[in-house]
Amino acid sequence: MEITFADRCKDLKPSAIRELFKKISVEGAITFSAGSPSPLSFPVEEFATIAADIFKNDSTNALQYSVTEGYPKLRKQISERLKERFYVGADYDDLIITTGGQQAIDLTAKALCNEGDVVICENPSFIGALNAFRAYNLKLVGVDMDDDGINVEKLEKALKENKNVKLIYLIPTFQNPTGITMPLKKRKAVLELAQKYNVFILEDDPYVELRFTGVPEPEIKSLDTDGRVIYCGSFSKILSAGMRLGYLCAHKDIVNKAIVLKQVCDTHTNILSQMLASRFMEEYNLDAHIKQIKDLYRSRCSLMLYCINQCFPDCVKHTIPEGGMFIWATLPEGYDAAEFAKKAMEHKIAIVSGATFLADPNQKSNAFRLNFSTPSDEDIVEGIKRLGDLLKEELK
Amino acid sequence: MEITFADRCKDLKPSAIRELFKKISVEGAITFSAGSPSPLSFPVEEFATIAADIFKNDSTNALQYSVTEGYPKLRKQISERLKERFYVGADYDDLIITTGGQQAIDLTAKALCNEGDVVICENPSFIGALNAFRAYNLKLVGVDMDDDGINVEKLEKALKENKNVKLIYLIPTFQNPTGITMPLKKRKAVLELAQKYNVFILEDDPYVELRFTGVPEPEIKSLDTDGRVIYCGSFSKILSAGMRLGYLCAHKDIVNKAIVLKQVCDTHTNILSQMLASRFMEEYNLDAHIKQIKDLYRSRCSLMLYCINQCFPDCVKHTIPEGGMFIWATLPEGYDAAEFAKKAMEHKIAIVSGATFLADPNQKSNAFRLNFSTPSDEDIVEGIKRLGDLLKEELK
Numbered sequence: 001m002e003i004t005f006a007d008r009c010k011d012l013k014p015s016a017i018r019e020l021f022k023k024i025s026v027e028g029a030i031t032f033s034a035g036s037p038s039p040l041s042f043p044v045e046e047f048a049t050i051a052a053d054i055f056k057n058d059s060t061n062a063l064q065y066s067v068t069e070g071y072p073k074l075r076k077q078i079s080e081r082l083k084e085r086f087y088v089g090a091d092y093d094d095l096i097i098t099t100g101g102q103q104a105i106d107l108t109a110k111a112l113c114n115e116g117d118v119v120i121c122e123n124p125s126f127i128g129a130l131n132a133f134r135a136y137n138l139k140l141v142g143v144d145m146d147d148d149g150i151n152v153e154k155l156e157k158a159l160k161e162n163k164n165v166k167l168i169y170l171i172p173t174f175q176n177p178t179g180i181t182m183p184l185k186k187r188k189a190v191l192e193l194a195q196k197y198n199v200f201i202l203e204d205d206p207y208v209e210l211r212f213t214g215v216p217e218p219e220i221k222s223l224d225t226d227g228r229v230i231y232c233g234s235f236s237k238i239l240s241a242g243m244r245l246g247y248l249c250a251h252k253d254i255v256n257k258a259i260v261l262k263q264v265c266d267t268h269t270n271i272l273s274q275m276l277a278s279r280f281m282e283e284y285n286l287d288a289h290i291k292q293i294k295d296l297y298r299s300r301c302s303l304m305l306y307c308i309n310q311c312f313p314d315c316v317k318h319t320i321p322e323g324g325m326f327i328w329a330t331l332p333e334g335y336d337a338a339e340f341a342k343k344a345m346e347h348k349i350a351i352v353s354g355a356t357f358l359a360d361p362n363q364k365s366n367a368f369r370l371n372f373s374t375p376s377d378e379d380i381v382e383g384i385k386r387l388g389d390l391l392k393e394e395l396k
Numbered sequence: 397m398e399i400t401f402a403d404r405c406k407d408l409k410p411s412a413i414r415e416l417f418k419k420i421s422v423e424g425a426i427t428f429s430a431g432s433p434s435p436l437s438f439p440v441e442e443f444a445t446i447a448a449d450i451f452k453n454d455s456t457n458a459l460q461y462s463v464t465e466g467y468p469k470l471r472k473q474i475s476e477r478l479k480e481r482f483y484v485g486a487d488y489d490d491l492i493i494t495t496g497g498q499q500a501i502d503l504t505a506k507a508l509c510n511e512g513d514v515v516i517c518e519n520p521s522f523i524g525a526l527n528a529f530r531a532y533n534l535k536l537v538g539v540d541m542d543d544d545g546i547n548v549e550k551l552e553k554a555l556k557e558n559k560n561v562k563l564i565y566l567i568p569t570f571q572n573p574t575g576i577t578m579p580l581k582k583r584k585a586v587l588e589l590a591q592k593y594n595v596f597i598l599e600d601d602p603y604v605e606l607r608f609t610g611v612p613e614p615e616i617k618s619l620d621t622d623g624r625v626i627y628c629g630s631f632s633k634i635l636s637a638g639m640r641l642g643y644l645c646a647h648k649d650i651v652n653k654a655i656v657l658k659q660v661c662d663t664h665t666n667i668l669s670q671m672l673a674s675r676f677m678e679e680y681n682l683d684a685h686i687k688q689i690k691d692l693y694r695s696r697c698s699l700m701l702y703c704i705n706q707c708f709p710d711c712v713k714h715t716i717p718e719g720g721m722f723i724w725a726t727l728p729e730g731y732d733a734a735e736f737a738k739k740a741m742e743h744k745i746a747i748v749s750g751a752t753f754l755a756d757p758n759q760k761s762n763a764f765r766l767n768f769s770t771p772s773d774e775d776i777v778e779g780i781k782r783l784g785d786l787l788k789e790e791l792k
Contacts, residue, residue: 001594001596001622001623001624003508003623003647003649003650004508005507005508005653006506006507006508006509006510007510008506008510009506009507009653009656009657012653012656012657012660013656014464014655014656014659015659035461036460036461037460039455039456039459039460042455042456042459042460044451044455044459045451047451047455047459048447048448048451048452048455051444051447051448051451052444052447052448055440055441055443055444055447056444059435059438059440059443059444060435060438061638062638063435063438063440063443063636063637063638063639064432064433064435064438064636064637064638065431065432065632065637065638066638068410098662099495099640099661099662099666100662100663102660102661102662102663103661103662106660106661106662110402110404110405110531111401111402111405112399112400112401112402113402114402114403114404115511128659128660128663131656131659131660132660132661134660135506135657135660198397200397226397227397227399228397236461240459240460241459241460241461242457242458242459242460242461242462242664242666242667242668243459243666243667243668244495244662244663244664244665244666251399253399254399257401257405257408259410260405260408260409260410260527261405261408261531263410263411263524263527264408264498264502264524264527264528264530264531265495265498265499265502265528265661265662266494266495266496266498266499266502266640266661266662267496267498267524267640268638268640269640270495270638270639270640270666270669271638271639272638272639272668272669273666273668
């Protein structure tokens with residue numbers, strides 16, 4: 001029979017990155033294209049010990065249906081950590097565990113946005129979020145970024161010019177894909193605009209724990225006074241990405257709606273993983289574990305920056321992230337990074353061209369994303385050298 | 397700030413059953429209200445052994461991001477099992493692993509149905525599916541059931557009278573909540589109607605492996621000739637419900653769209669669980685494991701039926717399931733089972749009243765659902781006796 005898809009998704013394409021991911025694993029390229037954490041960040045032995053104990057002493061809880069809002073103890077642990085470390089979570093807030101941070105974004109869109117509503121996002125931004133919004137037939141309006149995050153004047157212009165803006169989606173800390181962190185002053189300005197135009201902010205914060213240099217900026221959610229900021233986080237970058245564990249902290253009315261919606265999406269999040277995370281937090285030192293990851297990423301990021309400075313032509317600009325997993329490199333104006341990424345792939349270097357991350361997928365970009373969390377030191381040295389040679393050839 | 401939810405979910409309520417679930421765990425009642433498998437069905441020791449080996453020898457695969465469509469080996473194993481045992485899966489079909497059977501339903505609705513489209517369902521039907529459809533603002537049309545499943549004349553009437561019918565949602569085998577299995581003749585008739593009116597069938601088949609008596613009926617999907625039947629299944633009733641492992645087998649164009657949509661819902665399904673299921677199927681005897689579950693359920697169902705016959709007044713009718721987890725009891729016309737369920741709860745017996753499962757939640761029902769997979773033999777004997785006493789009092 002002829003298959004007609006719903007309007008909301010008939011033009012939706014798979015994420016170019018995940019498609020690239022499949023291609024690379026076949027071709028054995030040096031990979032700067034990942035959005036993955038280093039496998040060295042997985043607490044394998046600890047998980048093995050905890051899992052053995054769970055199967056021995058608490059197997060029914062780990063394998064039976066559970067409550068939609070999440071394993072009670074883990075909810076409490078996350079809430080406490082968010083409050084203590086990041087001042088995130090007010091009296092009017094609550095928290096739901098989600099199947100990865102991705103589901104927190106999906107549930108927010110599903111709960112709040114009617115088809116045709118507008119979501120304002122940083123341009124570029126995280127493709128997984130953009131596609132989640134597209135899958136509800138939302139209109140994306142991308143706002144250009146300065147060196148320190150979204151351009152506030154352009155943001156206000158977008159808020160003024162667009163009707164039915166429902167939320168502003170932001171990754172204020174170690175942004176994906178740029179690695180940029182928004183300073184406090186700008187965070188306040190953005191929150192004031194959200195108040196002035198009465199829209200929500202969805203603060204996506206999966207990298208916050210990965211600051212390896214510089215001084216932390218307060219989360220926008222910590223400045224929230226009226227339930228306007230919806231906050232989502234993830235265990236993907238600090239314990240395991242494959243476990244699919246994230247959370248949404250927001251006004252309790254929004255969390256209650258998210259619970260009802262999650263119930264019909266996947267009933268609840270895999271409970272064994274929730275128990276593994278909870279017990280890891282209880283029995284081991286999460287901060288010490290995260291410190292190891294940060295040490296690793298600091299070292300890899302430094303090495304990549306060093307190699308870039310050695311090998312890339314001066315006209316290629318790049319960000320200097322204080323944490324997270326990404327560096328953003330920008331070619332001189334007029335160059336198409338998609339073409340360059342294609343050429344790099346021919347030389348077995350995988351990078352993601354900037355257009356992938358734009359609100360308007362038909363726009364071109366002269367920038368590309370480099371990931372430093374997954375490649376080895378040898379691959380960073382060799383890969384950046386090869387990219388540098390290609391760039392010199394391209395830009396000569 | 398004032399929170400306005402999207403139209404699709406502003407009136408959506410949590411599943412009454414899951415709310416009841418929370419209440420019961422507090423109050424220590426005898427529980428015939430569950431939709432859960434027996435914890436005895438979980439292969440705890442086998443999982444412990446496999447998990448230990450995965451953490452030792454394959455930890456990166458188990459904890460890193462993975463592909464959206466599912467762990468390749470498990471996809472293959474499920475596809476083969478579906479084909480060999482149930483003749484499910486044609487050349488034009490493909491399969492995606494989902495975060496429980498619930499997500500397979502959610503993705504089908506998201507992929508195919510525009511807001512306002514009509515979904516026809518059995519009346520009563522599985523509340524989780526009905527709410528998944530409601531969460532896309534779909535219109536539910538319930539079609540009454542006969543003793544052998546959906547009434548075909550009324551189904552045709554519903555197909556004729558409603559515009560924009562997109563799919564017929566059915567649980568043809570050991571239906572939830574009635575326990576009824578549709579005979580082949582009716583399956584064929586339903587498929588012919590779907591062809592005649594050019595709509596999809598979503599065949600939800602989580603209980604198929606749990607036939608403990610009688611002769612199997614072919615899955616509707618096995619009769620499919622043109623990609624009209626979308627089939628979903630689950631590991632929840634045969635390995636673990638808390639793992640959240642299900643799958644969708646459908647025309648490959650639909651599966652491809654489901655993959656794109658799943659990518660933005662939760663990226664992929666928890667990969668450790670997929671590996672546990674895959675290795676269990678490879679290294680242990682799934683059929684022997686399922687046989688143990690069936691033996692248990694046969695025995696519990698028989699006991700419950702025996703007790704019902706002993707204790708319930710004759711005017712209370714009930715189904716005699718050949719598998720699955722549920723018996724459906726019907727009071728004489730005019731009685732409100734919701735009132736009776738409330739009274740039963742006062743006597744610490746939890747049952748789910750029929751209205752919960754109706755397409756129109758404001759309609760009343762004189763029936764209620766009894767689950768036999770979770771209560772112990774002692775609880776079955778004691779609980780059914782108490783229910784019988786209450787019924788006699790109520791109906792005298």
